[in-house]
Amino acid sequence: MDRTVCELFAGVGGFRCGLNGIESLEDINGEEKWETTWFSQWEPAEKSTQYAHDCYVYHFGTCLDKNGNDTTNMNIEEVDKSTLPDFNLLVGGFPCQDYSVASSLATSKGLEGKKGVLWWSIRDILEEKKPPFVLLENVDRLIKSPAKQRGRDFGVILACFRDEGYIVEWRVINAAEYGYQQRRRRIFIFAYKNDTKYANKIIDKMQSDIDEGVSNVIEKEGFFGTTFSIDKINSKKIKIQELPNEIGELSNHFSFTFENTGIMKDGIIYTVKTESNYQGNQITLGDMLENESVDEKFFIPEERLYYTATDITHSDELKKRLSKEQRQTWQYLKGAKKLPRKSSATGHEYIFSEGAISMIDDYDKPARTMLTSEGSFSRTTHIVKDKMTGRIRLLTPEETERIQGFPTGHTKYCLMNGKKVEMPINKRRFMMGNALVVDLIKDMEKTLNKIFASE
Known part of the structure; x- marks a missing residue:
């Protein structure tokens, strides 16, 4: 399978750096293993500048849609999803918002989410482009939101994936617990179409023995189990819950306590609390300082x-x-x-x-x-x-870049209206506070590479 990528909410290119093992500014000029066919980055709070987008373009250039237009710096809600170039992996760090549904419908087809909630643009892309694989990142509170209806928002997301024919794995990962230089907890979501070879492998593992099979997938055989080691889990502690068929009903009434790790197949949730098991070296703040x-x-x-x-x-x-x-x-x-x-x-x-x-x-x-x-x-x-x-x-801005695993100097320049411009220091720090730990994506890429090689 071709290693082609669409990067949503791209920021300054954290997923792209991670997937292609970019560690220095010189590495950016090398050949990329994963081809980005299109990306999107638009910051609504910036009225006259788009520093993140322009930094991304400075390093990687832009991408045109099927009509030859550059829509990478448009509001994703206004982009015609049918014009996006084809890709096999959708990635992005999407905002954590209120995912409640505006109208309760008999089925999810034609579902209307509240305007400005960017999850619905991801869902539109899943429906239009049908990528076989998806890797997303969000703040860990997503699985507990909203406070008055715990788990509803994550349930809506899982149901959208279910209705589009995906199996979903998730794990809340603290980068420092795997030896990296920042105590940053984020949820990662890996979804894959039911008809992929990888899905068939996971289904076979789960069906062998539902308790031990699910435990084995979560602990060793699944995407996160393969990539990030955890302590052995007790299969008796796995919680099982079925999602309502209608997303409108789910939005109004569903509540569930999701644990930090789990898998969803055919609308059935299996979730359990897991603990990291890492025995390697620990990178520290001091290692990142000048x-x-x-x-x-x-x-x-x-x-x-x-x-x-x-x-x-x-x-x-x-x-x-x-x-x-x-x-x-x-x-x-x-x-x-x-x-x-x-x-x-x-x-x-x-x-x-x-x-x-x-x-x-x-x-x-x-x-x-x-x-x-x-x-x-x-x-x-x-x-x-x-x-x-x-x-x-x-x-310094360079230290914040290293703390997030970016190349030193990554956010220094932008390509603004065709001219090389320095990004203000406060914006450079903002970009890093808004980014993900690139090192974790580098680890995930090793597993993704094997999955794609087998498809």
Whole structure:
């Protein structure tokens, strides 16, 4: 089977880098094992610029649809899916949204989802292009959403795959638990058409003995079991649930506690909690940091670091508020707090409190999860001790790239209106906070390569 790919919600090309084993900027110029026939990247929040798309195009060029038009930077909801070039693998890191159905129909055909919910564009592509394989990534809370109807959103997704003739495997993976440099938990979804050779292999394994067969697929024989080792599971702890036939009914009434690992075949869910089993080396934040001099602009002035003694890790403002200057320090931001607040809606007065977090991130541990706010004055921003000077600073854009497994310098340039333009530092950090850990895709590619070679 040809290794052809469509990359949705492409960002700056995390899936493409992972599938093609790109580790340096020089690797981008080499021949790609997986051919991207089309991609889509459009950021609705950016009115005058499209930095992610333009960075992607700077490195990889663009892709034209069947009519010879470049629709890669259009709202995916407005793209005519029939014009997309053919491909055998659909990939993408789609947004986590409310997947409830706008209208309850007798069947899923003609299903109407709420406008702006991008899952329905994926579903449209599944229906129109019928790719044999799909690999998607999302935040791990997807399997628990929404809070008032746990599991509904993931159930809607599984039902859409069921109705289009797919088997689905999923696993919540923390990259650090497999030796990588960031504690980042994400759900990965691997779906494949019922008529593929790979599906026949999985079906044979499951039918041999339903309890042990499902356990074997989850633990060893399935996509994630093959790629990422886990502890042995107890087949008696596998939960089984059937999806409602109608997605409208599912959207209104379905609720189920999905575990971090599972498989869905013919609308039957098998899910169980699994634990990683990795015995290799651990890459740390310190491995990602610069060993040479860093530009002065990344260092934090002493007056922004501490407002009092360096060993103070909490503040109590119940009797007296701290000054604005004191509260605009990293010590205050990352420290424990206790202060009075009043609800703007009801006028109710209450005490707000939160615990302290480490002010300086440890060298000898994987980085914490990077968010799109990385580098801003935020509790979640990493601040580190510079290796050369010992002074405290923010991460450089190059360090954030390495933490996500991208080539160093990947987000530095964009091709904007035909001109090479530098991406602003805050946007570079945003891109990395929004990306996936490329190293995990590199691992999955090894398994995908074997699957495609057998088709």
